[in-house]
Amino acid sequence: MQLINTKKELKSYLSSQAKTKTIGLVPTMGALHLGHMSLVKRSIGENDITVVSIFVNPTQFNNKEDLEKYPSTLEADISLLKTASNKIVVFAPSSSEMYSGGITSKTYDFEGLDNVMEGEFREGHFDGVGTIVEKLLSLVTPTRAYFGEKDFQQLQIIRKLVKITNLPIEIIGCPIVREANGLAMSSRNERLSKELRKEAAYIYDILKAAKQKFGTKSANFVVEWVKEQFETHPNFKLEYVKIADVNQLKPVIRKNRNLKYRAFIAVYAGDVRLIDNIAL
Template sequence: MILFKTVRPLQNKLEKLRSNKQKIGFVPTMGALHAGHVSLVTEAKKHCDMVVCSIFVNPTQFNDEKDFEKYPVTIENDIFLLETNKTGILFLPSVNEIYPEGTEQLQHFELGYLENIFEGKYRPGHFQGVCNVVHRLLNIINPDILFLGRKDYQQYLVVKKMLQDFHPSTGIMAVDTAREANGLAMSSRNMRLSEDARIKATAIYQSLQYIKQHIAEGDIEWLKEKAKEKIWQGGFDKIDYVEICDAETLLPVSTIKTGKKIIVLAAAFIEDVRLIDNILL
């Protein structure tokens, strides 16, 4: 694996690869890597000749400064994990490298209603920060395909829209959520949970499974309330949302229609750590 910390040497390397007709896949991360990130790299290797992974804790997508300060940093382990899984290139830039003109005057992206629902509602400015950093990374790397995890489903849809507007030649692939044996969605934030909370946190996945198992027989609003009950009973401190939506638009549905892709999403806090999860029906 080759490690780059600055833009120009990385671009020189990528230009040589392109001149040899090599297909480039890109996996952007914020570090604190786990098996879910490895699954993105593995999928990218199936479709591309060279996989570039970036590690950059992006300050502009945190609406809560304390959340930014608490974000786990495990760079030595991250490098070992990427090397072990034969990642081709690691890009490890500084804030100045990504935001040479600072983080005050950021580009504004027109994201429509997607910016203001669910994650956008509870984390104001989050998706503008996501789009700014992904846009800048794509300008640097110019990959053929971008690989994102399905766990952050709304983020996937937001970035997909941004690609259509600014990077139409870059493809995008969503990779299925990696889970612990008990069903808990793998997340860097899980590192902040106690062992007891990691066990209790499975309630969020179990609540989504309950909806999946009863979707054909229950009223939508009733199902959402039953799911929330399960999350509360699991030991969560706060629920931001449990919603049943059209998977294409992320708009809530009131009835289930044959042929429509449905996604169930939830966000809740346990031990002051905010977890999100979703499942496609």
């Protein structure tokens, strides 16, 4: 397994490979779990070379405390990756390596995709995401890049990023991987107490019930119903619930048979913020 820490070394390694080889990129912030591994395994199956980046990107955290609490587990991450393949290229740069000109974000026009849901509550978050993803895509120049649908809004923004930057890269969205109780896998789950982690199955249970109701009820009815369910649960604080079309991410006012929709949710379990979504 190749462990690379600098852009120069990564460029040198990739340029030494045959030009005809396909490259898959899996960008991560580390603290890897089976959700990440599903992306890695898909990349291995579809490409000659797989690059997994492990970098906690400071520009996408609007909460300094959240950044400080984000787990750093590089050795464990490498051990987990080895269970998939010994041929993975791990790129684990420092902040100064990725942001040599200063740790700041670019500003993008994502045509409103960044102003709803996560964008409402995390100012500047998607400019930070766009900045680091553009850096990684430009550096690795992969054939394909893999992102999980748990961060569905992020996935759509990255698809928009590739269009506006004219990068010839296929963006692959991969299904949400869940724990046995239905909780969407996330590095943040490690910060939950054993009891809260078990109880957090409630989030997915509510989403599944919302999906069922959406078949016969209006979007507004379903949203209000979800809010009521969390008002009665003592251990969770609902930050938002939205039903939006999957392309523009605009909240639905009246259902249109020609559009596809998802329900999106953000919930605090104690001081741990969890997000999830479900196709409707």
